[in-house]
Amino acid sequence: MDWDKFKVHGEPLIYGAMASIVLATIGIIVGLTYFKKWGYLWREWLTTVDHKRIGIMYILAALLMLFRGGVDAMMMKLQTAAPDMKFLDSQHYNEVFTTHGLIMILFMAMPFIIGLMNVIVPLQIGARDVAFPRLNAVSFWLFFFGAMLLNISFVIGGSPDAGWSAYFPLASIEFSPTVGNNYYSLALQISGIGTLLTGVNFIVTILKMRAPGMKLMKMPMFTWSVLITNVIIVFAFPVLTVALALMMFDRLFGSQFFTMANGGMDMLWANLFWVWGHPEVYIVVLPAFGIYSEIIATFSKKNLYGYTSMVFSMLIISLLSFLVWAHHFYTMGQGVMVNSFFSITTMAIAVPTGVKIFNWLFTLRKGRITFTTPMLYTLAFIPIFTIGGVTGVMLAMASADYQYHNTMFLVAHFHYVLIPGAVFAVIAGFHYWFPKVFGFRLNERLGKHAFWWIIISFNVAFFPLFILGLMGMTRRQYTYSADTGFGPLSMLSFVGAVGLMIGFVILVYNIYWSTRYEPRDTDGDPWDARTLEWATKSPIPAYNFAVVPTVKTRDAFWTSKMDKVPLFEDKITKIHMPSNTGKPFILGVIFFVAGFSLVFSLWIPAIISGVGILIVLAAMSFDRDHGFYIPVEEVIATEKKLRGETV
Amino acid sequence: MKIDASKPLEYSTEENSNKIFGFWVFLGAEIALFATLFTVYFVMVDRFASGPSGPDLFEIGPVMIETLLLLSSSFTIGLAVHAMRHGYQKAMMVFFGLTLLMGLGFLGIEIMEFVTYVHEGATLQTSGFLSSLFVLLGTHGAHVSFGFLWGAAILIQLKRQGITPATANKSFIFSLYWHFLDVVWIFIFSFVYLKGLM
Numbered sequence: 061m062d063w064d065k066f067k068v069h070g071e072p073l074i075y076g077a078m079a080s081i082v083l084a085t086i087g088i089i090v091g092l093t094y095f096k097k098w099g100y101l102w103r104e105w106l107t108t109v110d111h112k113r114i115g116i117m118y119i120l121a122a123l124l125m126l127f128r129g130g131v132d133a134m135m136m137k138l139q140t141a142a143p144d145m146k147f148l149d150s151q152h153y154n155e156v157f158t159t160h161g162l163i164m165i166l167f168m169a170m171p172f173i174i175g176l177m178n179v180i181v182p183l184q185i186g187a188r189d190v191a192f193p194r195l196n197a198v199s200f201w202l203f204f205f206g207a208m209l210l211n212i213s214f215v216i217g218g219s220p221d222a223g224w225s226a227y228f229p230l231a232s233i234e235f236s237p238t239v240g241n242n243y244y245s246l247a248l249q250i251s252g253i254g255t256l257l258t259g260v261n262f263i264v265t266i267l268k269m270r271a272p273g274m275k276l277m278k279m280p281m282f283t284w285s286v287l288i289t290n291v292i293i294v295f296a297f298p299v300l301t302v303a304l305a306l307m308m309f310d311r312l313f314g315s316q317f318f319t320m321a322n323g324g325m326d327m328l329w330a331n332l333f334w335v336w337g338h339p340e341v342y343i344v345v346l347p348a349f350g351i352y353s354e355i356i357a358t359f360s361k362k363n364l365y366g367y368t369s370m371v372f373s374m375l376i377i378s379l380l381s382f383l384v385w386a387h388h389f390y391t392m393g394q395g396v397m398v399n400s401f402f403s404i405t406t407m408a409i410a411v412p413t414g415v416k417i418f419n420w421l422f423t424l425r426k427g428r429i430t431f432t433t434p435m436l437y438t439l440a441f442i443p444i445f446t447i448g449g450v451t452g453v454m455l456a457m458a459s460a461d462y463q464y465h466n467t468m469f470l471v472a473h474f475h476y477v478l479i480p481g482a483v484f485a486v487i488a489g490f491h492y493w494f495p496k497v498f499g500f501r502l503n504e505r506l507g508k509h510a511f512w513w514i515i516i517s518f519n520v521a522f523f524p525l526f527i528l529g530l531m532g533m534t535r536r537q538y539t540y541s542a543d544t545g546f547g548p549l550s551m552l553s554f555v556g557a558v559g560l561m562i563g564f565v566i567l568v569y570n571i572y573w574s575t576r577y578e579p580r581d582t583d584g585d586p587w588d589a590r591t592l593e594w595a596t597k598s599p600i601p602a603y604n605f606a607v608v609p610t611v612k613t614r615d616a617f618w619t620s621k622m623d624k625v626p627l628f629e630d631k632i633t634k635i636h637m638p639s640n641t642g643k644p645f646i647l648g649v650i651f652f653v654a655g656f657s658l659v660f661s662l663w664i665p666a667i668i669s670g671v672g673i674l675i676v677l678a679a680m681s682f683d684r685d686h687g688f689y690i691p692v693e694e695v696i697a698t699e700k701k702l703r704g705e706t707v
Numbered sequence: 708m709k710i711d712a713s714k715p716l717e718y719s720t721e722e723n724s725n726k727i728f729g730f731w732v733f734l735g736a737e738i739a740l741f742a743t744l745f746t747v748y749f750v751m752v753d754r755f756a757s758g759p760s761g762p763d764l765f766e767i768g769p770v771m772i773e774t775l776l777l778l779s780s781s782f783t784i785g786l787a788v789h790a791m792r793h794g795y796q797k798a799m800m801v802f803f804g805l806t807l808l809m810g811l812g813f814l815g816i817e818i819m820e821f822v823t824y825v826h827e828g829a830t831l832q833t834s835g836f837l838s839s840l841f842v843l844l845g846t847h848g849a850h851v852s853f854g855f856l857w858g859a860a861i862l863i864q865l866k867r868q869g870i871t872p873a874t875a876n877k878s879f880i881f882s883l884y885w886h887f888l889d890v891v892w893i894f895i896f897s898f899v900y901l902k903g904l905m
């Protein structure tokens with residue numbers, strides 16, 4: 061065997077990273093053994109099928125990936141902070157922007173959002189769990205091990221280096237001979253299957269498991285956004301599945317899909333990638349819109365303005381999102397008619413998006429606004445996202461795009477959309493729903509500190525990139541000479557990035573601080589909020605609701621508080637629960653081994669793990685465990701305890 | 708578990724009807740998957756470079772047999788579900804088994820076809836056209852193979868447990884899957900083979 065393939069050479073940074081990974085792993089193993097936590101970890105987390113715990117694991121993984129993607133970003137910013145820096149060489153820079161983009165979108169933004177929807181959606185619709193709790197665990201572990209597979213690439217064999225969009229022929233075996241892009245195809249494939257299953261699961265959950273009385277048009281806006289997002293997932297992810305499979309065939313088995321000879325067609329990749337890729341950005345942005353809608357309504361003490369138009373604008377956005385993909389390559393020679401078509405569809409998206417912005421503004425109007433941390437992020441989102449949107453319309457004009465294409469202007473644009481449109485939203489949602497899950501709030505003073513650091517630094521980091529782009533600085537450029545004049549603004553942008561990092565450190569510190577010192581909340585509704593998730597206790601009992609609520613209006617919890625109508629009319633009965641299972645975790649591990657073996661073309665382990673996957677699936681099929689019941693007395697006792705009464 | 712006797716067995720619990728609905732959603736994703744593969748195939752169909760083209764390669768004989776086998780198996784799985792609704796376990800299992808056997812026959816012929824192609828110098832590596840042909844047919848074939856294993860697992864459970872809400876539900880979902888593969892094959896038959904032979 062050729063051991064050289066596994067090694068990554070020559071970079072002190074990488075040796076440092078290897079050492080820290082090994083040390084961290086040893087630390088975790090020793091720690092778990094010392095505190096005798098293995099059993100706890102296995103019983104309570106690795107085998108759990110509880111949507112809340114799965115959601116928490118998604119969010120933890122996403123925070124970890126935010127750190128990893130952030131380190132990548134800082135390395136790039138340092139490398140370009142001044143002319144002719146020698147911190148990263150070109151190959152390393154290529155790998156870093158590729159993994160940064162992939163990780164931020166696929167392994168940070170999306171799982172963070174999926175995590176929040178796991179925790180919140182069943183509660184918002186008054187359900188006890190998702191439709192298929194075990195499938196949900198499968199989704200999580202496939203996502204998790206896919207992410208891990210991509211993450212080990214930089215120490216074993218080398219990371220993908222052809223950009224997050226992996227255009228051919230650059231990403232072909234000929235021009236990217238390392239295993240990096242094998243990792244790309246397999247890691248994304250594994251986590252992509254997980255995401256697709258999430259899509260199926262949540263569509264069924266939302267359409268079939270709503271509390272009695274909750275008509276579609278009475279659903280909370282976050283649930284609506286999640287429903288539409290999951291429809292996009294179900295139709296967009298199969299395209300990615302195919303694209304990645306073809307990529308794998310080209311790289312591992314010598315097929316001719318994207319090659320330059322023998323009838324291959326490199327542009328086919330670009331098309332397939334973006335047919336998935338553009339809807340993907342809406343997969344992360346639409347739930348963010350949902351989160352903001354909840355927060356604005358709660359902290360303005362008003363119901364959401366223009367509910368119906370909100371829903372319809374999301375539906376229109378989801379349709380249009382499939383019709384704009386070619387705007388990513390106006391300059392790649394597809395002719396005037398095609399470019400005009402995609403130009404128009406792209407600009408059309410601005411209309412429903414504008415409708416949403418105005419609805420939020422009208423909700424705020426004459427509202428009794430409280431400036432909590434989640435609300436601050438929401439208020440900052442509106443203008444910043446609008447800058448991103450307006451520059452998006454500039455880029456949408458095909459003829460003008462010949463000027464902006466692949467410059468820092470574009471990089472500035474998509475960070476101006478993605479960071480307020482996804483990152484601020486998940487941070488806002490995190491602060492907003494944190495007390496629901498853990499029973500205490502994050503400290504407001506620290507939260508606001510972090511907020512100001514993040515908002516100001518974000519603009520300092522990214523606004524200069526618009527100007528740099530217009531000056532002609534291209535993206536993915538690892539260095540430049542002093543006489544280009546890019547130096548000063550690049551340095552300013554670096555300073556902003558450092559500020560962002562400080563903001564995130566304060567945010568994480570706040571979690572630690574609040575865990576120790578924040579007062580515990582007892583009634584489950586710390587923000588005086590409107591939707592059903594606040595109607596149960598915090599922390600949420602395993603069965604969510606002792607009695608399934610009956611819904612009569614939108615914002616059901618709010619009307620029940622205002623008009624004193626009871627939400628819970630039925631008597632407590634025994635509650636059916638699914639039992640935990642280790643099979644999804646095992647399935648994830650085997651998928652990881654299978655993926656790793658394929659990356660290095662180790663056929664025998666790949667075949668063995670393929671058989672292993674089939675065996676686990678068969679075991680799941682033959683499993684006759686139909687769950688268990690929580691008896692009435694236990695439910696009553698739990699409820700009393702959560703209310704602070706002694707049992 | 709609440710059992711609603713007014714509904715067919717496979718729909719009788721909430722969990723069961725959720726599973727059926729969920730499978731329909733999943734089939735939506737499968738449609739997107741095959742639609743993408745067909746698109747790739749249509750883009751590639753004239754890009755046979757110096758290798759053989761469709762008309763050079765395709766023969767109607769084996770393809771007809773494949774089609775007949777798969778269509779009949781779709782019919783027998785329908786009969787199996789029909790027998791299941793009447794509670795005839797024996798008949799159901801016979802039809803179910805026949806379905807799987809015909810699926811196996813289909814796979815055998817498809818593999819023989821692939822071997823012939825390769826002997827004629829038409830491999831995955833030859834041209835863009837052949838890559839897309841093999842991946843489209845192969846994905847369908849892989850679905851049939853998976854279906855065979857899955858169906859076999861259900862058949863064993865039927866034998867052990869009889870027709871229960873759980874096994875009825877699994878069998879019904881399997882029948883949806885099998886019909887779907889048949890529909891995909893009809894598209895392959897018409898737009899890959901018949902069109903390629905013209």
Ligand code: HEM
Nearest residue numbers: 133136157158161164165169223224225478535536537557
């Ligand atoms: C937290 C602060 C962040 C900083 C400082 C940052 C910085 C950067 C930099 C310097 C680049 C490379 C520009 C180039 O040379 O082409 C980049 C690329 C990119 N970033 Fe970020 N980024 C941040 C957050 C994010 C987030 C949150 C996302 C997505 C949700 C994201 C998505 C991307 C993508 C997709 C690319 C393109 C990668 C490629 O060229 O293949 N970034 N970012």
Ligand SMILES: [Cu+2]
Nearest residue numbers: 338385387388
């Ligand atoms: Cu786009």
